[in-house]
Structure formats: C-alpha cells, structure tokens
C-alpha cells in the first residue's frame with residue numbers, strides 16, 4: 867500500500883524532529899496534503915495509526931489539512947483553481963499552465979511535550 871510507506875516516512879521524520887527537540891511525547895502533528903497528491907486521506911489516516919505503533923508518536927493526534935490546487939498561467943501569470951489535472955487559463959485561454967499548489971505532502975508543524 868502506497869499510503870503505508872508514506873505514513874512510515876512521516877512517522878520517521880516526525881520522530882527524529884521530536885528527538886532533536888528532546889520531546890517526551892508528541893501531542894499533535896499537522897500535515898499539509900494536496901488534493902492532487904494522489905493520496906487517499908482515509909487510507910493515510912489508517913496507515914498512520916499502524917505506523918505509529920511502538921514509536922514516540924503513539925497516541926499523537928494527526929491533523930490533516932487538505933490543500934486545494936492552484937494553477938498559474940504561464941502566459942499572463944493569472945492564478946486560478948483548475949477544473950481537472952491540467953487547467954486552461956480562464957483569463958486568456960492559454961493551455962500552458964503550471965500547478966503551483968495541490969501536490970504537497972509535508973509536515974507543517976509538530977507539537978511536543980518536552981522533558982522536565
């Protein structure tokens with residue numbers, strides 16, 4: 867399962883960050899995940915619940931932010947929300963556009979409980 871390997875790397879990265887911050891536990895991890903990233907949100911949530919077993923993230927709340935896609939027209943630099951995978955500029959009709967947001971997969975923040 868694609869989502870499981872992603873969940874494992876999220877847990878891995880977050881654990882290392884928590885360790886670097888001398889954390890005792892992690893209360894919350896916030897993730898930014900684009901709706902065009904190809905990730906199934908429900909599958910990822912389930913995969914995370916499996917991946918956290920025996921790690922510092924066991925019991926951590928995962929907050930997943932859905933990032934809506936945004937396209938930029940390469941001709942007139944107009945920004946718009948695409949209808950499909952490749953959007954056509956609604957301003958000038960240009961088909962040459964680039965997706966500047968919506969494919970991200972990143973840890974936005976980590977809320978840790980520090981050691982006394």
Ligand SMILES: [Zn+2]
Pocket residue numbers: 939940941942943944955956957958959960
């Ligand atoms: Zn345009």
